[in-house]
Amino acid sequence: MSEHQFKLGQNVRISRSFPDRTSQGNYEIIRLLPESVDGEPHYRVRGPDKVERAVGETQFVKPETE
Structure with missing residues (x-):
């Protein structure tokens, strides 16, 4: 069983694109998932487009600005 390395409310940057190519920018972790x-x-994250993704x-x- 692995522990989550990132925490709720933390900002992260996606390292791979989503199929709809909307992966630019930081994402906020809004829920820890199993x-x-x-x-x-x-994790459940929310991006600059306000869309949530798992x-x-x-x-x-982690973003370099953190």
Whole structure:
């Protein structure tokens, strides 16, 4: 069982694009989700477009401005 490395309210940057190519900018973590079958922690994030997405921990990095 893995622990979440990022916390609620923290800003992160997506390291890979979403299929709709709206991945530019920082995302705020709004919910910690259970880990996937392979043990990767997941998160619910909200981007600059105000759309919420579910992402795995390996999909984002801390922004350099933090």
